[in-house]
């Protein structure tokens with residue numbers, strides 16, 4: 462099977478460089494005229510994929526909005542992931558997992574192995590229990606030709622306090638970026654990506670020669686703009702995957718309005 466990076470390159474060449482966030486929060490369900498219930502959740506989330514699955518390269522379902530409904534919500538997430546696969550698009554499960562030892566191995570099994578119904582093409586991870594604690598997920602991603610996105614410089618203002626703080630060799634975020642880069646250099650698949658928000662005037666870290674995919678949330682509702690990304694990311698811009706959630710879901714539920722909004726953000 463081609464690696465995640467190869468699949469990403471191929472699909473974005475065909476469909477444009479956009480990741481649509483599936484964040485079916487209660488406000489979106491109400492705006493779509495749906496009940497705030499598991500049934501409404503399913504109609505909204507699967508409706509996004511039905512409308513955009515043939516034209517958008519990547520979807521990022523936000524696990525929290527499914528988990529909020531317990532096991533029935535998680536079952537909806539599993540069906541959404543299957544829909545994305547059937548539509549020929551890629552999925553990034555935004556679960557922001559991070560733990561130690563056997564617990565991390567269990568998360569890796571859930572999100573990064575072939576037989577798991579919760580596995581997408583990639584998953585988001587939090588490195589703030591230590592970058593190396595994520596090793597079971599890195600190994601599982603490399604072994605299954607999937608990807609991971611490690612939180613680096615997040616889009617929210619509160620992130621700066623910990624991410625820009627001084628670590629042992631530089632800022633905490635720079636240590637994460639450099640560790641991810643080193644791992645990609647030694648692994649064939651370049652499976653390790655970063656999450657770097659598109660909301661900042663300047664990143665405060667150097668991603669210039671990063672050698673993996675960079676998922677960029679914060680576009681649209683959080684104030685970031687696609688047009689600003691080439692300047693913000695400089696030489697790393699070629700690796701950037703802009704992500705838009707509310708900025709696109711806000712156009713729904715009408716299919717042609719969703720398609721037009723996705724096009725405005727970079728879908729073909």
Ligand SMILES: O=c1ccn([C@@H]2O[C@H](COP(=O)(O)O)[C@@H](O)[C@H]2O)c(=O)[nH]1
Nearest residue numbers: 482523615616658678682683705706707
């Ligand atoms: O730094 C980060 C990391 C993750 N997110 C997630 O992305 C979406 C953003 O949705 P919008 O509606 O486009 O604001 C959401 O799921 C966040 O949890 C992020 O925003 N910033």
